Amino acid sequence: MSADAAQDIASATAPASLPVPVTGWGRTAPTAARLIRPGTYEEAVTAVRECGARGGIPRGLGRAYGDAAQNAGGAVLDMTGLDRVHAIDAAGGTVLCDAGISLHRLMEVLLPLGWFVPVTPGTRYVTVGGAIGADIHGKNHHVSGSFSRHVLSFELLTADGSIRTVSRGTPLFDATAGGMGLTGVILTATVQLLPVETSLMSVDTERATDLDDLMARLTATDHHYRYSVAWIDLLARGAATGRAVLTRGDHAPLDALPASTRRAPLEFQTRRLLAAPAFLPEGLLSRTTVGLFNELWYRRAPRARTGQLQRIPTFFHPLDGVPHWNRVYGRGGFVQYQFVVGHGQEDALRRIVRRISEHRCPSFLAVLKRFGEADPGWLSFPVPGWTLALDIPAGLPGLGALLDRLDEDVAEAGGRVYLAKDSRLRPELLAAMYPRLDDFRTLRAELDPRGVFVSDLARRLTL
Amino acid sequence: MKDAFGLPQSLLILGGTSEIALATARRLIARRTRTVWLAGRPSPALEESAEQLRGLGADVHTVAFDALDPDAHEAALGKVFAEGDVDMVLLAFGILGDQANDEREPAAAVRVAQTNYTGAVSAGLVSARALQTQGHGSLVVLSSVAGERARRANFIYGSSKAGLDAFAQGLGDALYGTGVHVMVVRPGFVRSKMTAGLPEAPLATTPEAVATAVELGLRRRSETVWVPGTLRVVMSALRHVPRGLFRRLPL
Ligand SMILES: Cc1cc2nc3c(=O)[nH]c(=O)nc-3n(C[C@H](O)[C@H](O)[C@H](O)COP(=O)(O)OP(=O)(O)OC[C@H]3O[C@@H](n4cnc5c(N)ncnc54)[C@H](O)[C@@H]3O)c2cc1C
Ligand SMILES: NC(=O)c1ccc[n+]([C@@H]2O[C@H](COP(=O)([O-])OP(=O)(O)OC[C@H]3O[C@@H](n4cnc5c(N)ncnc54)[C@H](OP(=O)(O)O)[C@@H]3O)[C@@H](O)[C@H]2O)c1
Numbered sequence: 124m125s126a127d128a129a130q131d132i133a134s135a136t137a138p139a140s141l142p143v144p145v146t147g148w149g150r151t152a153p154t155a156a157r158l159i160r161p162g163t164y165e166e167a168v169t170a171v172r173e174c175g176a177r178g179g180i181p182r183g184l185g186r187a188y189g190d191a192a193q194n195a196g197g198a199v200l201d202m203t204g205l206d207r208v209h210a211i212d213a214a215g216g217t218v219l220c221d222a223g224i225s226l227h228r229l230m231e232v233l234l235p236l237g238w239f240v241p242v243t244p245g246t247r248y249v250t251v252g253g254a255i256g257a258d259i260h261g262k263n264h265h266v267s268g269s270f271s272r273h274v275l276s277f278e279l280l281t282a283d284g285s286i287r288t289v290s291r292g293t294p295l296f297d298a299t300a301g302g303m304g305l306t307g308v309i310l311t312a313t314v315q316l317l318p319v320e321t322s323l324m325s326v327d328t329e330r331a332t333d334l335d336d337l338m339a340r341l342t343a344t345d346h347h348y349r350y351s352v353a354w355i356d357l358l359a360r361g362a363a364t365g366r367a368v369l370t371r372g373d374h375a376p377l378d379a380l381p382a383s384t385r386r387a388p389l390e391f392q393t394r395r396l397l398a399a400p401a402f403l404p405e406g407l408l409s410r411t412t413v414g415l416f417n418e419l420w421y422r423r424a425p426r427a428r429t430g431q432l433q434r435i436p437t438f439f440h441p442l443d444g445v446p447h448w449n450r451v452y453g454r455g456g457f458v459q460y461q462f463v464v465g466h467g468q469e470d471a472l473r474r475i476v477r478r479i480s481e482h483r484c485p486s487f488l489a490v491l492k493r494f495g496e497a498d499p500g501w502l503s504f505p506v507p508g509w510t511l512a513l514d515i516p517a518g519l520p521g522l523g524a525l526l527d528r529l530d531e532d533v534a535e536a537g538g539r540v541y542l543a544k545d546s547r548l549r550p551e552l553l554a555a556m557y558p559r560l561d562d563f564r565t566l567r568a569e570l571d572p573r574g575v576f577v578s579d580l581a582r583r584l585t586l
Numbered sequence: 587m588k589d590a591f592g593l594p595q596s597l598l599i600l601g602g603t604s605e606i607a608l609a610t611a612r613r614l615i616a617r618r619t620r621t622v623w624l625a626g627r628p629s630p631a632l633e634e635s636a637e638q639l640r641g642l643g644a645d646v647h648t649v650a651f652d653a654l655d656p657d658a659h660e661a662a663l664g665k666v667f668a669e670g671d672v673d674m675v676l677l678a679f680g681i682l683g684d685q686a687n688d689e690r691e692p693a694a695a696v697r698v699a700q701t702n703y704t705g706a707v708s709a710g711l712v713s714a715r716a717l718q719t720q721g722h723g724s725l726v727v728l729s730s731v732a733g734e735r736a737r738r739a740n741f742i743y744g745s746s747k748a749g750l751d752a753f754a755q756g757l758g759d760a761l762y763g764t765g766v767h768v769m770v771v772r773p774g775f776v777r778s779k780m781t782a783g784l785p786e787a788p789l790a791t792t793p794e795a796v797a798t799a800v801e802l803g804l805r806r807r808s809e810t811v812w813v814p815g816t817l818r819v820v821m822s823a824l825r826h827v828p829r830g831l832f833r834r835l836p837l
Contacts, residue, residue: 142721142764142765143763144763144764144765149590151589151590151591152587152588152589152590152592152722153765154587154721154722154765155718155721155722155763155764155765155766156721156765177720177721189590190587194721195587195671195720195721195722195765196719196720196721196722196765197721454807455805455806455807456590458590517590517591517805518805518806522591523589523591523593523617523805546589546590547589547590547591547593549618550595579587579722582587582671583587583589583595
């Protein structure tokens with residue numbers, strides 16, 4: 124072996140561009156990459172041109188759970204330095220902004236003008252680029268579809284270093300919506316907004332006693348609500364398997380507000396709590412503590428209540444109140460499993476819920492939702508049917524094998540898992556889950572023959 | 587790439603006929619591993635090992651590698667890394683030697699030291715650099731409890747493992763934060779061809795048990811793994827036994 128091998132490893136003086144460890148929100152499988160934070164479009168172009176043999180991948184706020192926004196040995200382009208709002212059409216309800224802007228910031232800017240983002244996930248701390256890259260969905264999917272349905276066009280920095288304007292209805296648009304950053308770097312986007320009269324939500328809550336009761340309620344009345352989601356307790360066993368609390372609602376109209384708040388109906392209020400400490404003992408989340416939490420939470424929920432006024436963060440983003448809440452899972456990190464199976468596959472859903480419940484996963488409330496019509500993104504996740512998402516500590520014994528089993532149930536039922544959440548899918552199952560995978564690969568091979576854009580996710584699953 | 591549980595898709599074994607390494611490979615192939623490189627001294631046994639793993643569905647290649655020829659390590663291992671990312675390197679080669687004979691034949695003792703220590707320093711550094719370049723990967727080093735405290739009965743082997751162990755720990759510290767994970771595995775007495783014919787020590791274990799511990803260590807991103815786990819406690823007690831007493835213990 125040569126002398127410089129030893130030198131590389133021993134070098135204690137760190138040059139500015141030295142690789143740093145990067146993970147997703149689940150904090151599993153760290154890999155090292157050079158983090159580059161472009162402050163101008165020119166810097167972004169240069170970064171793409173010079174990203175080197177192991178390529179590059181755009182990254183937003185790192186809220187994807189797995190390895191989608193990491194690139195071992197290569198470059199990771201942190202896009203949050205490009206976060207300006209360029210133009211707002213306050214009459215027509217569109218915004219032109221940089222892709223690195225967060226939905227939180229957009230809400231701050233747009234709510235006072237009477238507009239809301241068309242789709243918001245369970246956290247406001249995602250970027251517009253990440254929202255398009257994963258083609259995210261919200262509680263309004265059954266009505267409004269996924270994020271890309273509301274994107275009129277975007278500017279894409281591609282592997283050759285050029286910037287293209289990409290409009291709806293083109294192959295490049297459909298490959299990029301849900302394309303996990305692998306077609307290029309989105310620099311700006313024009314997004315269609317939703318008009319609102321107030322910044323409050325009018326919320327109906329009800330309890331479901333088990334999974335079948337829950338599915339029946341969702342099927343019967345979901346279409347009455349713009350937003351709908353059910354929190355389900357997967358630690359409850361026996362007859363209570365799948366007991367749940369449904370929260371559904373819409374933006375409150377002005378006349379629903381009490382006189383006192385009507386003077387500033389569009390004020391956007393958020394409150395942050397203390398951050399979770401950086402080091403928490405492993406095993407804090409045991410079956411007992413989580414089970415207790417779920418029990419209390421179920422009992423606390425009203426059997427039925429209508430028209431309650433809630434703030435936007437309370438209704439949409441309860442976890443954003445605790446910054447770095449992902450640390451409660453300790454050093455080993457956690458896995459989020461989210462899948463969808465089509466309507467008519469209720470038996471598969473029941474089977475999967477039973478398996479999870481039998482394995483006694485210490486999972487805080489899982490989320491069940493009915494998806495509406497799909498959007499055209501080739502690797503876009505939502506299809507009409509049932510989607511379930513749950514967090515599980517990565518150290519849980521037997522978890523890998525359990526999830527492999529669930530994948531098979533999902534694939535057999537014609538369903539799929541969500542790439543933005545994935546960190547462990549068996550690659551062989553991908554093509555069955557995403558039938559347009561070949562088109563995606565073909566387009567990438569033409570657009571990016573040298574494979575400039577690559578991520579750990581892409582390597583792991585050979586996207 | 588490794589997944590959230592640290593399971594590799596590609597595996598390079600240095601010491602391709604090692605029973606412990608092959609048990610580990612079988613276990614990992616049952617989970618996520620698809621590509622395996624068996625590096626070792628060319629022999630029918632090496633090819634048989636490859637064939638056995640192919641039978642489990644893996645894509646297996648063999649590559650000539652001799653721990654005693656460090657000048658060739660860069661070229662031999664470079665070829666493997668040039669073919670694609672290696673998610674895990676398992677450094678498994680080693681020889682036990684014959685203590686009584688080696689005390690009389692210094693040249694034989696040196697071969698133990700050169701295989702277990704010098705060879706591992708070279709192969710370890712070459713692998714570490716390649717892993718660092720790709721920005722990820724685990725380097726799993728088979729050390730031994732014998733290196734924890736040198737014993738009268740096998741201090742030549744023990745001292746070589748002590749050197750290897752210290753080297754691997756230091757390498758792990760040097761690579762901290764580079765995306766590369768170094769894991770030192772310290773098995774006790776393992777029933778394999780290395781120990782065939784020797785009287786069994788207490789807490790004797792199997793290659794399969796070591797494989798299980800390796801899989802768990804990968805998931806936890808452990809830095810040190812003892813097999814069986816109880817050896818951690820036993821050895822921390824033995825470490826503090828006074829020298830005069832330790833000398834007389836029947837170990
Ligand atoms: C608490 C929580 C709740 C969530 N709830 C939901 C939910 O309800 N629905 C849902 O759909 N998702 C949900 N998610 C997942 C999250 O919305 C997505 O992972 C989203 O992509 C994260 O955006 P980000 O800006 O953090 O992007 P990152 O996590 O940084 O990146 C995600 C992907 O987008 C790509 N990307 C990022 N920026 C760009 C860009 N400028 N150009 C091109 N590609 C880019 C990356 O390459 C990567 O593949 C949730 C996540 C958390 C932590
Ligand atoms: N068995 C135990 O009780 C025990 C306990 C603790 C630690 N360990 C360690 O675990 C590792 C694996 O042991 P094992 O039990 O699996 O024994 P094993 O089956 O005898 O394997 C030893 C391996 O080392 C290889 N090797 C020896 N000299 C080499 C050289 N010069 N170049 C390349 N390869 C060489 C052998 O290859 P050939 O086929 O070419 O000989 C063989 O593949 C060893 O490092 C050992 O020290 C073993």
